[in-house]
Amino acid sequence: MSISLKAIGLAIGAVALTQLPAAAQTKVTNEGIAANEIVIGTHQDLSGPIKNWGVPVANGMKMAVEEINAAGGVNGRKLKLIVEDNGYDPKKGVLASQKLIERDKIFAMIGSMGSAPTLAAQDILFDAGVLQLFPLTAAEFTFKFDPAKPQERLKFNNLLPYVESTRAALKYMMDWKGFKKPCIMHQDDEYGKNVLDGFTQQLEAMKVQPASITSYKRGASDFSAQVAKMKSDGCDLVVLGTIIRETIGAMGEAKKLGWDVTFLGATPTNVLEVPALGKDAVEGLYAASGFEIPYEDTAKGKVKDWLVNYKKMFGTDANTQAIIGYNAIETFAFYTQKAGKDLTGQKMLDALESGDKFLDIFSSPPTKFSKTDHLANTITQVQQVQKGRWVLVKDNLMF
The missing domain is CATH 3.40.50.2300 (Response regulator)
Structure with missing residues (x-):
């Protein structure tokens, strides 16, 4: 009797041991893999x-x-x-x-x-x-x-990543140009929230108060209220948690108001379409970036x-x-x-x-990547729209 109980005990122990690592194991599919x-x-x-x-x-x-x-x-x-x-x-x-x-x-x-x-x-x-x-x-x-x-x-x-790249670019711009009243206009979703987090974290680290924080709904096309508010709040640097259309819309609105302010875009603004479609409205825009944009003629x-x-x-x-x-x-x-x-x-x-x-x-x-780090890198550049092209201003930034 004691032998069988001992055997049962050992068997239960073995089952428990095989189940413990399985609980912490990542399940990865083998679907979609064929011989060819x-x-x-x-x-x-x-x-x-x-x-x-x-x-x-x-x-x-x-x-x-x-x-x-x-x-x-x-x-x-x-x-x-x-x-x-x-x-x-x-x-x-x-x-x-x-x-x-x-x-x-x-x-x-x-x-x-x-x-x-x-x-x-x-x-x-x-x-x-x-x-x-x-x-x-x-x-x-x-x-x-x-x-x-x-x-x-x-x-x-x-x-x-939006948080790290926004922090690196914002710190560089603040140190370089000595801005005192930074603002942000961001998309009201997960993307915009990440840019906002980068903005607020960096300002806290630099002990600077934001002059204005404003947002817009994803898919919006009118930014007149947001731009008017930032202008009246006396912003001297506007961080844009925008994509293509919203970047052009916000900067176009500032031009209409005759408001000469510096704009710094998050990484999704750093695309060819922004200067191609925005033309004069986006001239001078700075943006956080991961790599230089190649042009065929160069x-x-x-x-x-x-x-x-x-x-x-x-x-x-x-x-x-x-x-x-x-x-x-x-x-x-x-x-x-x-x-x-x-x-x-x-x-x-x-x-x-x-x-x-x-x-x-x-x-x-x-x-x-590693077992503990699933992000490829955080090295940031700052580029600027000059005469309709993105030009590298600063490389190898870390916040």
Whole structure:
């Protein structure tokens, strides 16, 4: 009797031991991996208010997939990219994610567009064990994870984070120009809140009071009330937690009022469309940035070839967004290669956390992750619109 009880005790102990690590283990899907193919998905704004972001990002991703597949794929497997439209709407982001997971059986979600659609769909991915890689939002929820929640290990980001980049650029501008009354106008969502956090944290560190804080609803097109308030509050520097249309709208409104004030945009303002569409209204705008924007007439080598090939493929000039989309797929392919021929979800996670560095062709800072840090880097630049082009003003900033 005592022997059997002892055996039962040992068996129960063994079961308990096997279950303990499992409770802390990250579940990673092996769906989407076939002998000759890897299925990956993305949801972009192809029809909504930031389609000037979504369309070129999707194009850049398609270009990278085409190049990788033409060269034989990754360890002999071709990439199959499925693109869905989220219209910059959280509900559509959720529906797109459900479709990509349940019907298309994707291995990883890459470069999903926008803070609100990405956040709304995040838990659906984690429940299914699907990696959330390099979303097109630098909000903190895309890389900060709680070690006590193993599924949160599935998120990685290679974009410059809004909080850190806003802090670095704001500190540089305040020190350089001696501004005394900084203000902010930000989008009323997860993205805008991150820019606001960077703004308020940096001012607290510098013991400076904000002169004005104002926001607008996502999708708004009239900023007259916000600009009038900031002008009457005597702002001498306006930080913009805006995207393309809102950046042009706010600066155009200031010009109308004859208000000569310095504007500093968060990283999403640092795109070719802002000077191309805003013209004189945005001349002089400063912005936080992650890498220099290449222009075809001054680019050299691989970057020049890339710009020419993009134009051939899509009939339009490449931009920042296309580069980000292209790099998202190239980064995925780099770590998939590292994961080896016998690809599994767990091996992909291990490869991402290995500390191996990915270097792109655009001279961006290296991409590198670890078991405890799922953000690629925080090195910030400041650029300025001068005569219709983005020009580098300051490099290698850290807050």
